[in-house]
Amino acid sequence: MAVTRIIDGVAVEVWHDVASIAELAAREPLEGLTEEYVALMGQPGQVFDGQSFSDPVTAAPSPDLVDIEANRRVGLIMAQEQQLAAVARANQLLRKRIEDGSWTAAEETEADALDAAASAIGAIRVAAEALKTNPVGIPADFTDDSHWP
Known part of the structure; x- marks a missing residue:
């Protein structure tokens, strides 16, 4: 399974081949963090809306x-x-x-x-x-x- 770290609704990191979030917690310092960890495939920079990942919408030049x-x-x-x-x-x-x-x-x-x-x-x-x-x-x-x- 792949686990994606989400901070403020944006995917910032992806771990591949992780058996469970508990396994990831054993390898990474997760204590005290409030980020969500989602067992979905997302790519860094994508936005997570609570259900799925999408590419961010960039502001039109102004x-x-x-x-x-x-x-x-x-x-x-x-x-x-x-x-x-x-x-x-x-x-x-x-x-x-x-x-x-x-x-x-x-x-x-x-x-x-x-x-x-x-x-x-x-x-x-x-x-x-x-x-x-x-x-x-x-x-x-x-x-x-x-x-x-």
């Missing part, structure tokens, strides 16, 4: 999901709280350049790094907007790297 993906990618470059600090620092450097006419070598390096991060974040925002306004709709694989800078 502008909100594109924004979530864009924010995830921006966060890989710089966390939101760091972005606010970077904008403030960039403004300080700009004011210094206007008032003093120049930067130190360290300030120029810092300004270049801030500019590169801002450009990368801007490119992600442009790609997100292009996905959201695509005349043929948002592609199903919009999270694939091929759609992003």
